[in-house]
Amino acid sequence: MSSIPHRVPEADARHTATIGKAVKIVGQIYTKEDLNVDGDIEGTIESAESKVTIGATGRVQASVKAREVVIFGQVQGNVEATDKVDIRREAKLVGDITTARISIEDGALFKGSIDIRKPEPKTTSAAASTPTPAISTSTSSSSAPTPAAATATATPAGR
């Protein structure tokens, strides 16, 4: 279980963060922007809505969670992607993968399990989905009563 600290800055769509070849980080990495890893990481990498790319010189001993994960280098740890995991020819991955889609090139070394989990389809209109009875919802203190509930008890007066 993890929680993103409050102080993570807002994502800047123009930038991709990079951990250089000569950099080693031991700890937890949280990011809201795309991340390129060319160095060494031990710990965890979490980037719920962004892409994490482990470059050819990247060496990661960490669990990786992201929207999309692309691996050119070496990863020892579980990989979880809400969208896609892409394992390239020279990559080496030891760990379990949970993702909606996976692509693996011939020549890539992979040892672990693959669990494909398609995202649940979202409903297109929350208001149209379940027409609730007007009377039963009128006692609710929720901020947005449905129009049907409002007209049942608040008929315009003096008109």
Added chain:
Amino acid sequence: MPLQEKFRSIFNRGNESPAPSRAQSSAPPGLPFLKAARKEVNLPRPSRGLEQFFFNIQGQVGLSILDLAGASQQNIDFLTSLGHKLYSANVIHSMEECFGLDPSGQTNPGRIEYFLRSNFDYPASTFDAVLMWDSMQFMGPALLNATVDKLAEIMRMKAYLLAFFTVNDKVQEVPSYSFRIQDNKTLLVTERGMRPTGHVFNNRSLEKLFGKFENVKFFLTKDNLREVIVRR
């Protein structure tokens, strides 16, 4: 192009006859080894063993399947599209790392133990099905027996194993293949070069090898392969 012509065109280089030549630096000296085929020749091949394998598990979803030929896009797509969870390892690559290319080097108990821990370190009764493909062909007796014992441990009762063995017991080297599942009865087969065999197999020796298993079924094919389905 006939099959023989295709292989001849791959192995004939210049004026040389298709004699064994040294592999690249990874092979130990003194071990004649044909170079791996550079061209990928994916030949569709009907497989009765594969057909039987999928027939045995049809109608079930969420099975845990161990594919020991290394992860390939086709096998991942096919098996996960059936709703199964796939576990993958590359046993041939691991054998090379642990023991080198020559099966006669597969006798060290410590290395055998390391090999088993690297590839089969799962709780007992984890798997509903195992795809060995042709990897057992290249295991020497000590490694082979240890691997089969370990498989018996990690496979559930009534789980199925599919393995391929050469029927040609007069050669010391046989082709190594990659097998990609095209559909539930067809494989795409690509030759990966020649490798020294670890063992000579016949039906009797295979029944003895899988003595701890409930049932062994054989399918002979036209291309010198014996397809074997084993039930735990």
